Amino acid sequence: MRVTIRSIAEAANVSRGTVDKVLNNRPGVSQEVRERVKKIAEEMGYKPNVAGKALAFQKKPLRIGVIILNKYDPLFQEVYEGVKRASYELKGFGIAVECCVMSSVNVQEQLMFIRELHNKNISALVLSPLDEEIIREELKKLTTQNIKIITFNTDITGIERMCFVGQDLKKSGRVAGDLIGKLLPNGGNVLVITGIGKIKALQERLAGFKEIIEQEYPNINIIQVLENIHDSQSSYLKTVEFLKRQDSLNAIYVTNGIGTGGVGKAIQELNKRHIKFVCFDKIPETIELIKDKIVDFTITQDPFMQGYLPIRILFEYFFYNKLPDSQQIYTKMEIITKENIDI
Template identity: 85%
Template sequence: MEEKVIVTIRSIAEAANVSRGTVDKVLNNRPGVSQEVRERVKRIAEEMGYKPNLAGKALAFQKKPLRIGVIILNKDDPLFQEVYEGVKKASHELKGFGITVECCVMGSVNVQEQLMCIRELYSKNISALALSPLDEEIIRNELKKLTEENIKIVTFNTDITGIERVCFVGQDLKKSGRVAGDLIGKLLPDGGNVLVITGPEKIKALQERVAGFKEIIEKEYPAIKIIDVLQNIHDNESSYLQTVEILKRQDSLNAIYITGRGIGGVGRAIRELNRRHIKFVCFDKIPETIELIKDKIVDFTITQEPFMQGYLPIKILFEYFFHNRLPDNEQVYTKLEIRTKENIDI
């Protein structure tokens, strides 16, 4: 019987003619090694059939837990409550591996509050951070500081430009806007006027949904006119007041497309002013949306698997630290589904 050869960090170091410390850095994706040496060590380790000592890693993490920080964007948003459930599920599954998940739940979508959460989690000696970043320069600079200290970042639900991150987990946002545009186009085969309602500019996801919507309308449905884009609508009160104002002065409105929160306020305005002929497309399967679909006020809602947006970032970071494995793509898209009155309860 052929004797099984155990490949160690020492044997890889000898074959690659480098120190054991260099091999350790490469196998654990730590900085301080040139790209040329990194690639050579990885190739030699693979050729030699190196397998990480998973039991040893688990024991090491149990002695000194690896901390993953998570920032939940808005505690009052039903969507982010579902995201939080996904985080808790993944955290529970990985507890035996010595992974500790530290959560900071924001009270509102506020730059200063998010900045405070980032700094609070950093002070707890985290090795990684998962968050829905606000697309502001002060947040970008703070995240850059983390990456300079080799703290790994995964973004979910909404992304940010200009930082080094492991990946983004969430809906294909431009595509979701295009899908919404196609739905409106089919609801208005003879053309018509559409009102677009969106949230704060600092949430990149919402701006991408607007961009995708405009793109498909301009390209495929030239008979449809976007009469206005209402920005910074973030709750039912503001959406209600602004929708009422527009409906009172705009008799020829045929459809409303909303990219984020405020769905209940729009529905209330349509009900009160008896404008039920207006087509209405929105996002997410939250209680107010379900009610409006059943009442035939919302025609379509587009879902995005919020539970998985909380669950997958923790699993991805576990794979990175425990198995030295990165996701295949920098964009890990969750499922996009169209829901109507006929399948809203599924």
């Protein structure tokens, strides 16, 4: 016998309206009742009517907002490709993906896009949030209206989000530190170059790097951390300036892929090829620097899946009432060298 909302309501001793809210993830039901209704529905073998939901959403589309952090960063161009692939695969289900692409890593621009998408009556928001209080407060407003949030690539604390999709960032920093440690078996001096402080991902990569160096490689000295390096030109100028006044540098660690090209250019121009170099992401500039033996290792994070998975997770949630398996969905991390750069 087919399980219906009415039969679930009778078994749970609640109204059909309450069951409808629970099964369609709408607000207005206490957590205790919500969990009880879900358990009863599962025990009774309830199966969501996906065809019916798709038909309803064809008439009134389910809107998912997406904010891409930086259109000039090749990494986020790959993220965007993942978003577009998932959107294409689900277009027959009445899902409308509204995508905004930021022109720079700017708090006010991100805030503007959050508000713009909110005004379009989105049911969910996918973004790489900047770790600023004004962004945090704006996202909190969305969650009070039952708008679901998934973060990707970089995370933010203090909000109720469904999950984070991206690299295990602390671990990636530890991996980078371990690589530097193995490149410098006798110890040495390391320069760290990192990006804008309001990107939590970079803070975590830096923390992981420092952690393993302190724990495992006491003969390695982090002589300076250059912060707020936001593009290839600024990384080039800062690296040239540093290398001209520091003769005893043995390695460079760059936490953000977009600064890699400038560092590589500085090493080439000043003929400092002895310096070991570890960075992130498989973007065109990095590929060339690996082939030219300037970069020793780069650590990837599967940006395509960072764009693809959040849309699929939201589909599973809205159509099958399925929550993600974990609060942290980690994408594949690989170490790339000259020998496997073309794979």
